[in-house]
Amino acid sequence: MLGTLAQWMRILGYDAVFDPTLGDHQLVRLARAENRVLLTRDRELARRRGLRLLFIDSEDLDEQILQVLSDLELAPDRSFSRCPVCNQALECLDPVAAAAQVPAYVAQTQKEFRHCPTCQRVYWRGTHWQQMEQTLARLGLSETQRFERQMPDLERKENGG
Numbered sequence: 001m002l003g004t005l006a007q008w009m010r011i012l013g014y015d016a017v018f019d020p021t022l023g024d025h026q027l028v029r030l031a032r033a034e035n036r037v038l039l040t041r042d043r044e045l046a047r048r049r050g051l052r053l054l055f056i057d058s059e060d061l062d063e064q065i066l067q068v069l070s071d072l073e074l075a076p077d078r079s080f081s082r083c084p085v086c087n088q089a090l091e092c093l094d095p096v097a098a099a100a101q102v103p104a105y106v107a108q109t110q111k112e113f114r115h116c117p118t119c120q121r122v123y124w125r126g127t128h129w130q131q132m133e134q135t136l137a138r139l140g141l142s143e144t145q146r147f148e149r150q151m152p153d154l155e156r157k158e159n160g161g
């Protein structure tokens with residue numbers, strides 16, 4: 001199951017569908033219909049032809065994220081632009097509007113809010129966001145590191161092919 005990987009691809013700003021109720025045939029059909037790359041750890045499924053497929057080698061999440069970025073030649077530059085829960089693009093939320101939906105101390109201390117039009121969740125740079133930032137930093141993918149180093153992690157591409 002690659003549900004966690006899908007969530008992280010969304011955190012990085014990519015449109016990632018994950019639906020564990022779909023069978024192999026439905027997954028293949030969906031990937032073709034929507035011109036998606038099918039990510040799988042299933043070797044049988046990875047042999048299908050006529051669609052873009054990426055076999056995920058590792059069980060380790062960090063390695064999975066780096067493999068997808070490297071193999072698909074992605075340079076993530078829209079982190080935190082998509083709802084990790086439902087894959088919807090987030091919208092900016094006015095702090096005044098946000099104040100009605102978040103705890104009082106959050107409304108007082110935060111200035112930037114985003115809102116998911118599908119699940120109505122409100123996101124801000126709180127502890128959860130910081131934890132995600134730390135994970136991105138560990139992978140060399142934080143916004144700060146990107147500006148400083150211009151994506152050297154894609155060097156992996158040279159070796160991995």
Ligand SMILES: [Zn+2]
Nearest residue numbers: 083086116119
């Ligand atoms: Zn959502």
